[in-house]
Amino acid sequence: MKREPEMSSLYERADIYDLIESEKRTEIIREDWKQFLGDRQIRTFLDVSIGTGGMTLPLQELGIEVFGSDLSEEMLSRCRKKALAKQKPVRLEGSDFRDLACWKGMQFDCVASTGNALGYVSNGDVLKTIEQMDALIRPGGYFCFDSRNWEMILQEKQRFYVYNPFFRDGTRINLVQVWDHNADGSITFNLLYTFEQENKIVQKEIFEEHYHPFPLKLVTDKLSALGYGSVCVRPFPCSVPETDFHKIEWYRLIARKHQAEKG
Numbered sequence: 001m002k003r004e005p006e007m008s009s010l011y012e013r014a015d016i017y018d019l020i021e022s023e024k025r026t027e028i029i030r031e032d033w034k035q036f037l038g039d040r041q042i043r044t045f046l047d048v049s050i051g052t053g054g055m056t057l058p059l060q061e062l063g064i065e066v067f068g069s070d071l072s073e074e075m076l077s078r079c080r081k082k083a084l085a086k087q088k089p090v091r092l093e094g095s096d097f098r099d100l101a102c103w104k105g106m107q108f109d110c111v112a113s114t115g116n117a118l119g120y121v122s123n124g125d126v127l128k129t130i131e132q133m134d135a136l137i138r139p140g141g142y143f144c145f146d147s148r149n150w151e152m153i154l155q156e157k158q159r160f161y162v163y164n165p166f167f168r169d170g171t172r173i174n175l176v177q178v179w180d181h182n183a184d185g186s187i188t189f190n191l192l193y194t195f196e197q198e199n200k201i202v203q204k205e206i207f208e209e210h211y212h213p214f215p216l217k218l219v220t221d222k223l224s225a226l227g228y229g230s231v232c233v234r235p236f237p238c239s240v241p242e243t244d245f246h247k248i249e250w251y252r253l254i255a256r257k258h259q260a261e262k263g
Helices: 014-020 023-037 057-062 073-085 123-134 150-156 216-225
Strands: 044-047 065-070 091-094 108-113 137-148 160-162 166-168 171-181 187-197 200-211 229-235 250-256
Touching: 014 073, 014 166, 023 057, 023 250, 057 065, 057 073, 065 073, 073 091, 108 123, 123 137, 123 216, 137 150, 216 229, 216 250
Parallel strands: 044 065, 044 108, 065 091, 108 137
Antiparallel strands: 137 250, 160 171, 166 171, 171 187, 187 200, 229 250
16 A cells, blocks of 8 residues: 655745744734733743744844744754844754753743744653753743643634635735644644635645644643742733633743742
């Protein structure tokens, strides 16, 4: 029997991944961070799943020094070019967030994982990643991540997720996701991009992503065990008015590490 070739990951195609980028979107992300972080004293920020930097580089406009690591060298290359284009270079490292030895000896005001990245690894590896991130957070600093609300997705068994179309250089771009709920509890996201010119599809791109849903409590219990407090969970973006967690599609969490005792 002929074996079908494996689908490629979207994160192997930084050019497609970044199609949604725009100056307007960057402005919205920057203002969302400003609202979310509030008056927390954060001067240095490490994103351990920075990708092309779309979610994190806007922090530079808030006077925050950004650092980043990611598994994809292609993503990091694109991130580096974006930062240099704005004359705001960043230190970037190629690294799996389950092993952050590349940042050994450094501490940051905030260490984050953006882009729904924690769901890519098993629940056990999520806990391992939190430990790796915690080791790089200064006393009194902050742990942060964003995620799809896996609990809501598992409960509703949603299969189709349709994005509003957008335009680039006269081409209409449509994105539809089809979610396959697997017997082992994981979820396969099938991503279909279509590109239209003059009402005709001129290009198709199909990608496959595999996720391992985890409950929010998995993270909050681990943070509590590590001594974190002041846990804040808000819809992502903050402008979403919904307050019932079970109805929030995507959320962001921030928690504060305990202060070191004075000698």
